[in-house]
Amino acid sequence: MSNPYDVAVIGLGAMGSAAVSFLAARGVRVIGFEAASPAHGLGSSHGDSRLIRLGYFEDPSYVPLLHRAYENWRGLETRLRERILNITGVLQIGKPDSKIITGTRASCNMHNLSCDELSAAQMRKRFSVFGLEDDEIALLDPQGGWLKPEAAIWGYLRLAAADGAALHLGEKVNEITPDDNGVNISAGGQKYRANRVIVATGSWISQLVPALNAIANPIRQVVAWYRPANGFACDPLRMPAFLRDDGDNCSAPFGFGVFAA
Numbered sequence: 328m329s330n331p332y333d334v335a336v337i338g339l340g341a342m343g344s345a346a347v348s349f350l351a352a353r354g355v356r357v358i359g360f361e362a363a364s365p366a367h368g369l370g371s372s373h374g375d376s377r378l379i380r381l382g383y384f385e386d387p388s389y390v391p392l393l394h395r396a397y398e399n400w401r402g403l404e405t406r407l408r409e410r411i412l413n414i415t416g417v418l419q420i421g422k423p424d425s426k427i428i429t430g431t432r433a434s435c436n437m438h439n440l441s442c443d444e445l446s447a448a449q450m451r452k453r454f455s456v457f458g459l460e461d462d463e464i465a466l467l468d469p470q471g472g473w474l475k476p477e478a479a480i481w482g483y484l485r486l487a488a489a490d491g492a493a494l495h496l497g498e499k500v501n502e503i504t505p506d507d508n509g510v511n512i513s514a515g516g517q518k519y520r521a522n523r524v525i526v527a528t529g530s531w532i533s534q535l536v537p538a539l540n541a542i543a544n545p546i547r548q549v550v551a552w553y554r555p556a557n558g559f560a561c562d563p564l565r566m567p568a569f570l571r572d573d574g575d576n577c578s579a580p581f582g583f584g585v586f587a588a
């Protein structure tokens with residue numbers, strides 16, 4: 328007997344909302360579940376800003392995926408007729424031998440990406456707000472910028488619904504049980520069946536996929552907003568988005584100047 332859905336997507340944050348939308352647009356019979364109201368403040372995809380970079384310092388192998396991501400963000404904007412991606416440039420700041428600088432340079436060289444190097448003295452003239460140490464430099468990725476995650480999630484969900492996806496919002500999935508013919512899904516006291524399942528429950532993934540317990544646990548991340556002093560406008564020409572290597576392997580402070588358009 329065939330299942331009523333080809334794919335069930337569990338969790339409709341940044342990942343799940345995009346997944347339901349792309350599947351529905353291809354005519355796949357898709358059902359999506361979100362435990363809370365979409366884009367809520369306890370997940371990872373809330374707020375109005377997420378950094379995007381093309382010259383990815385983490386590894387050059389991400390760059391083709393990023394080209395595809397940029398295409399998809401532009402595609403989403405076209406369908407929604409709404410601005411989601413703001414290109415401001417991203418400054419990647421650190422000592423010349425830091426991971427952020429060496430990694431960004433490697434990605435840019437391998438993929439022939441534009442990447443302007445600025446000394447501390449040049450930075451003081453052009454982007455005085457950053458106050459670099461004498462032994463730091465910056466690489467400017469002109470294609471970097473920031474995305475609006477909540478607008479993206481709501482946009483993807485609107486498109487998914489318009490393309491025929493069944494969306495169950497405020498409905499937590501309690502259990503998934505695969506068998507030879509698909510997957511059983513228990514949610515909100517009901518049972519559902521699909522051929523396949525995508526678990527996109529972010530940092531809660533180990534509740535449904537216990538094998539990930541050792542590596543995925545929710546933690547709190549603190550975001551701070553500062554009101555600029557003396558009428559300093561967060562104009563990208565004066566303050567592009569930035570990422571700074573502070574020598575700590577686990578974190579690199581980053582931020583954006585967001586201004587009322």
Ligand SMILES: Cc1cc2nc3c(=O)[nH]c(=O)nc-3n(C[C@H](O)[C@H](O)[C@H](O)COP(=O)(O)OP(=O)(O)OC[C@H]3O[C@@H](n4cnc5c(N)ncnc54)[C@H](O)[C@@H]3O)c2cc1C
Pocket residue numbers: 337338339340341342343360361362363365366367369370371372373376377378379498499500501527528529530531534535548549550
């Ligand atoms: C403060 C902060 C800043 C960040 N900055 C950046 C950045 O600048 N650039 C960047 O690229 N990345 C950034 N990230 C990372 C990026 O935001 C995340 O990788 C991304 O949002 C993850 O999306 P997700 O869909 O996997 O998870 P989430 O957005 O957390 O979505 C998971 C969803 O699953 C739902 N769910 C959980 N359990 C169930 C269940 N059993 N049944 C149904 N639904 C369920 C949750 O309610 C949630 O809505 C940042 C993350 C944080 C927290």
